[in-house]
Amino acid sequence: MKKYFNLLVLLAFGLSMAKYGAAQEVKISGELRPRYEMRHGFGNLMPDDEDAANFVSQRTRINAWFANNNYRFYLSLQDVRVWGDVPQLNKSDIYGPSVHEAWGELLLSEAWSVKAGRQEIIYDDSRMFGNVGWAQQARSHDAAIIKFAPNANHRLDVGLAYNAAGESNIKTDYSIKNYKTMQYAWYHGNFGKLGVSFLLLNTGYTYTVIEDSANVEKVAFSQTVGPRLSYKDGKLSANAAFYYQTGNNSSNHPLSAMYFAIDAGYQIQQELTLGLGMEYLSGTATQDRASGEDDKSFTPLFGTNHKFNGWMDYFYVGNHGENVGLVDIYATINYKKDKWSLTLMPHYFNIAATLSAIVNNEWKDYDNYLGTEIDFSAAYAFSPEVTLEAGYSHLFASESMQVLKNSGNYENAQNWAWLMLTVKPVFFSSK
Numbered sequence: 001m002k003k004y005f006n007l008l009v010l011l012a013f014g015l016s017m018a019k020y021g022a023a024q025e026v027k028i029s030g031e032l033r034p035r036y037e038m039r040h041g042f043g044n045l046m047p048d049d050e051d052a053a054n055f056v057s058q059r060t061r062i063n064a065w066f067a068n069n070n071y072r073f074y075l076s077l078q079d080v081r082v083w084g085d086v087p088q089l090n091k092s093d094i095y096g097p098s099v100h101e102a103w104g105e106l107l108l109s110e111a112w113s114v115k116a117g118r119q120e121i122i123y124d125d126s127r128m129f130g131n132v133g134w135a136q137q138a139r140s141h142d143a144a145i146i147k148f149a150p151n152a153n154h155r156l157d158v159g160l161a162y163n164a165a166g167e168s169n170i171k172t173d174y175s176i177k178n179y180k181t182m183q184y185a186w187y188h189g190n191f192g193k194l195g196v197s198f199l200l201l202n203t204g205y206t207y208t209v210i211e212d213s214a215n216v217e218k219v220a221f222s223q224t225v226g227p228r229l230s231y232k233d234g235k236l237s238a239n240a241a242f243y244y245q246t247g248n249n250s251s252n253h254p255l256s257a258m259y260f261a262i263d264a265g266y267q268i269q270q271e272l273t274l275g276l277g278m279e280y281l282s283g284t285a286t287q288d289r290a291s292g293e294d295d296k297s298f299t300p301l302f303g304t305n306h307k308f309n310g311w312m313d314y315f316y317v318g319n320h321g322e323n324v325g326l327v328d329i330y331a332t333i334n335y336k337k338d339k340w341s342l343t344l345m346p347h348y349f350n351i352a353a354t355l356s357a358i359v360n361n362e363w364k365d366y367d368n369y370l371g372t373e374i375d376f377s378a379a380y381a382f383s384p385e386v387t388l389e390a391g392y393s394h395l396f397a398s399e400s401m402q403v404l405k406n407s408g409n410y411e412n413a414q415n416w417a418w419l420m421l422t423v424k425p426v427f428f429s430s431k
Contacts, residue, residue: 026431121140157186181204244258378391
């Protein structure tokens with residue numbers, strides 16, 4: 001990581017020396033984020049006779065930004081580790097440094113630009129496209145985006161991506177757990193107090209079939225389409241979204257699924273905001289999935305799923321795909337004063353489709369109620385660059401949750417606690 005830092009320092013020095021030739025902006029910044037976690041039922045129900053996991057993970061980043069009248073350039077290098085995952089006298093790290101972002105944006109005119117490279121893609125509330133910032137590694141895409149923004153109130157992005165496992169001279173299979181190809185168009189417009197977004201997304205995932213006694217790779221395509229509305233009027237805010245998925249899922253089964261969400265918040269006083277919301281993600285009944293029926297399970301493909309449906313990551317964070325769906329009814333209480341920020345968020349989870357299991361050689365249906373989760377977090381900002389955060393979550397699971405997860409014991413205590421320090425220094429800045 002040190003050699004990368006030295007490289008960025010040299011880059012910043014060179015760019016700062018060249019600043020007298022043209023109007024430009026240069027910034028070198030960093031991030032250090034160690035986080036302690038105690039996991040006792042995080043992501044899955046705690047089994048009997050097992051102890052909680054305790055560890056400290058850390059993200060370290062060095063970022064370089066350059067912009068002038070013709071183009072923009074951004075580079076973000078990161079190292080992700082768990083304290084103690086290598087010996088003190090180690091020769092190499094388990095994960096090691098990686099490139100989180102490396103992109104350039106060509107400014108064609110005041111309205112048009114083209115951005116290409118490894119980059120975070122974030123839209124709206126991060127439900128369909130997000131950077132998964134909570135995860136130490138976060139998410140980024142290798143993509144090109146054509147941007148059109150004729151004014152401050154309207155913007156249209158058209159994104160394209162095509163992935164391969166490496167350079168080759170003949171066609172090779174793509175076995176990495178990722179999409180093979182992606183295309184999308186996203187529009188957002190502001191109309192007074194109303195904001196309107198619309199997403200059209202096409203994704204292609206590889207699957208294998210046998211033809212003439214040989215494995216042949218093919219691509220299954222699915223489409224996600226729908227609007228999101230946002231409203232803001234003084235102390236009142238509200239959002240609503242609807243998406244529909246069709247085509248074929250990643251296993252090439254016919255797909256027909258939907259998503260609906262609505263929430264509202266009201267600022268009771270300057271420091272206190274209350275909110276209430278609901279999300280519906282359609283699912284496939286257990287018996288239908290077992291008999292090979294069409295997939296009715298909605299998947300928030302590239303969203304920051306940790307932000308939604310409880311912070312203990314029981315749903316859609318690398319799990320719950322092609323399953324019975326979810327209905328999440330939740331409330332939010334946010335309190336901010338001076339350097340303090342407090343959040344309390346209870347969730348009431350239900351199943352969207354019928355959950356069943358084979359008991360005594362016949363199907364048995366289970367109750368729709370999955371459980372109630374209570375999330376709490378507190379943050380204190382020592383300065384704009386330094387923040388200390390802590391959180392605690394507790395899940396009161398039902399028997400249906402145990403049947404759904406097919407592991408653990410719902411009667412055990414399910415909780416999770418964390419403490420995180422974030423330091424974001426600016427090493428160099430010049431305009």
